[in-house]
Structures are given as structure tokens and as C-alpha cells.
Amino acid sequence: MSNTQMTKSEFQDILKKAADEQITAVMSHLCKGKWHMTKVAITALTPNTLHVEVSESENHRSGNIRIDQPVGMSVEAGSSKYIFETTVTGLEPSVNDAGEGKIILNIPDRVEKMQRRADARASVPDSLNVKVLFWHRGYADETIAMPMENYWQGSLIDISAVGLRMAVDLDQEPNFRTGQFIDLQFTPMPYEKPLHLEGQVRHVAKTDDGQSVSLGIQVIGLEATRMGRQKLQRMHNIVADYQKAGGVQTQGSFHSDHSEEASYEDTSISGPRLDKQYDEAEVAEEFIAEQDQVAVCVQDETLTENI
Structure with missing residues (x-):
């Protein structure tokens, strides 16, 4: 599935x-080092700037926004979704008592348009067994720091361009709750390269058969960088490939709405070390290399591009 440039x-x-x-x-x-997602209302447009306003309930998510901050935007209108990256050019107090501040953004030079039906999810075909390697990166409220050495392995259930579901062993349920940030990696098809994503746990529940636990993961940060949008395109392609291979297409979300507050109760989390079929050093090295690429990408785009 290809996106349309506007x-x-x-x-x-x-x-x-x-x-x-x-x-x-x-x-x-x-x-x-963490992606933050904030709901904003589009309030005004000038020839060169876009004005958005943050609601009071979302203020804690946007408090670290600064001028020249690169941001990604996702706007849904009609049957389409529009994604782009831009930078913050100004901050103003809100004129609305219910709001907490206005953010002024540059108008992007390029925007990608995609059909909202791209958010439909496709199950993993019966012929495939897709393992997901993932590790914990902390909590949304940043009150609990988690060590990088906690690894888990799950099985991919289904996927869309905005998230995925995976199953983990039933006895691992106490380790997971909404609000946890994770890094994850999986190989969609045997002949493809692994795909690395960042996400947040939005749903935890037993599977229908009661034999495992389903984790609903919201993928985050893809709109804000060129590398992220390439991954978004790849996720679209994965959905299409799975449908062609016999995966069932369904509608619906993997996770709760991202304006909802998550619950953070446990102060510790434990988990098994990386399964022996993976080389832990290689995985860590690959992760560090990719994070360096992301940092360079963000820095370069901030300094040299309008979008």
C-alpha cells in the first residue's frame, strides 16, 4: 500500500x-528518549503557520515542548489520514479557560495522505509463526525506571499500521500493565529483515482460549521522522502481505484511546532473560545502532529540513 504525497x-x-x-x-x-503523544485541537491557519491548542487534560504530556522542537502530526479528515513532520515556532498562553496553551507550528512542505482503512488489522496467517522479541523501557509517568536487561518473547497475533497484538505465556501476566513503554522486534516474513518499533502497552487481557495473555501495543513515534515513516509504510505492506497469505482482516483498535490515563501500580517488574535462540549481545548492539540512527535523523532533519 503506497501513500500519496500532497x-x-x-x-x-x-x-x-x-x-x-x-x-x-x-x-x-x-x-x-521516549515518545510522547498529545491530543491537540487545530484552531487557526496562517499562510506559514498552523496553530494548535492543548487541552487541560493533555497538558502534562506537552509540558516539555519547546521552540524548534521537531514534532510529528497525524490529522484525520473524512476517509483519509494526513501525516507530516514539522517544528514548533512559537508558544502562547491559551485564550480558553479550559485550555493550557497554544503551540504554533510551521506549515509542512510535504504531507503524506493515506486511507484510514489502512488501520484495519490483519491476523498472522496460519502458515506463519512470528516471534516477537521485546524489552521494557519504563512507564509513561516516568516514576519507575526499568533495567534494559529484562527481555521477553511473544507470538504475533495481528497487526495494523498503528499497532499490534501479541500473546505471551499466561504466567507472565503480572509483569505487564497499561502504560509500559517497550521496544520490540520481529521478522514479518522469513525472507525479510527484522522490524524494530517502539510502543506502549494499551491493553492486557487473557486470550479467548485462556491459555495465554494478549498484549495490545500502540506503535509510537512513526510520524515524526523520515525513518519512522518508512517503517509506517512497511507496516502497511505487512498488513497487505498477511491478507494475501490468508490472514483475516478485521476492524478495530488494539488499544484504548491515547487520551485515557494509564494505571501504574507495581513498583517492580521481573522477567526471563533473552531466550537462548537469540544472541543478547547482537540484539543490544543492533538496538544501540538503531537508536544512534534515530538521533542523527532527528538532528539532521531539525537543522537542514523544513519537514
Whole structure:
């Protein structure tokens, strides 16, 4: 599935309508090594800037936004979703008592348009057994620091462009709850390279047969960088490949709405070390290399590109 590139003038018409209707969008930004997602209302459009406002309930998510901060935006309008990256050019106090502040963004030069049906999920075909390697990265409220050496392995159940579900052993249920940040890696097809993603646990429940635990993962940060959008495109392709291979297509979300508050109760988490079929040193080395690439990508794009 390919995305459609839109010009600046084409997208301005969409943004004008969004501002007139006060459409809600999702803004993502990187802070202290973690992706944060905030719901914002599109409030105004000028020839060069887009104005969005953060609600009071979302203020704690956007408090670390600063001028020149690179951000990713996802705007849904009609049957389409529009994603782009841009930078913060200004911050203003809110004129609405219920709001907590306005953020002024550059109008992007390029925008990608995709059909919202791309969010439909496809189950893993019966002919495949896709293992997911994942490790804990902490909690959304940042009150609990987690060691990097906790690894788990699960089995992919289904996937969309916005998230995935995987099954883990039943006795591992106490280790997981909504709000946990994880890094994960899996190989969609035997002949493909592994795909590394960052996500947040949004749903934890026993599977229908009661034999394992299903984790609903929201993938985060893909809109904000070129590398992330390449991964987003790849996830679209995975959905299409699974459907062609016999995977069942379904509608619905993997996770709760990202404006909801997560619950953070446990102060510790334990888990088995990396399964022996993986080389832990190789996995760690690959992860560090990719994080370096992300850092360089964000820095380069901030300094040299409008989007």
C-alpha cells in the first residue's frame, strides 16, 4: 500500500477546513528518549503557520515542548489520514479557560495522505509463526525506571499500521500493565529483515482460549521522522502481505484511546532473560545502532529540513 504525497497548497485546504471545524489531531514528540503523544485541537491557519491548542487534560504530556522542537502530526479528515513532520515556532498562553496553551507550528512542505482503512488489522496467517522479541523501557509517568536487561518473547497475533497484538505465556501476566513503554522486534516474513518499533502497552487481557495473555501495543513515534515513516509504510505492506497469505482482516483498535490515563501500580517488574535462540549481545548492539540512527535523523532533519 503506497501513500500519496500532497503539495503544500493542497494540504492548506485540508488544514483550513480542519481549523474551521476545530478538528482534533495527534502530536508526537521525543523527549528524554521516549515518545510522547498529545491530543491537540487545530484552531487557526496562517499562510506559514498552523496553530494548535492543548487541552487541560493533555497538558502534562506537552509540558516539555519547546521552540524548534521537531514534532510529528497525524490529522484525520473524512476517509483519509494526513501525516507530516514539522517544528514548533512559537508558544502562547491559551485564550480558553479550559485550555493550557497554544503551540504554533510551521506549515509542512510535504504531507503524506493515506486511507484510514489502512488501520484495519490483519491476523498472522496460519502458515506463519512470528516471534516477537521485546524489552521494557519504563512507564509513561516516568516514576519507575526499568533495567534494559529484562527481555521477553511473544507470538504475533495481528497487526495494523498503528499497532499490534501479541500473546505471551499466561504466567507472565503480572509483569505487564497499561502504560509500559517497550521496544520490540520481529521478522514479518522469513525472507525479510527484522522490524524494530517502539510502543506502549494499551491493553492486557487473557486470550479467548485462556491459555495465554494478549498484549495490545500502540506503535509510537512513526510520524515524526523520515525513518519512522518508512517503517509506517512497511507496516502497511505487512498488513497487505498477511491478507494475501490468508490472514483475516478485521476492524478495530488494539488499544484504548491515547487520551485515557494509564494505571501504574507495581513498583517492580521481573522477567526471563533473552531466550537462548537469540544472541543478547547482537540484539543490544543492533538496538544501540538503531537508536544512534534515530538521533542523527532527528538532528539532521531539525537543522537542514523544513519537514
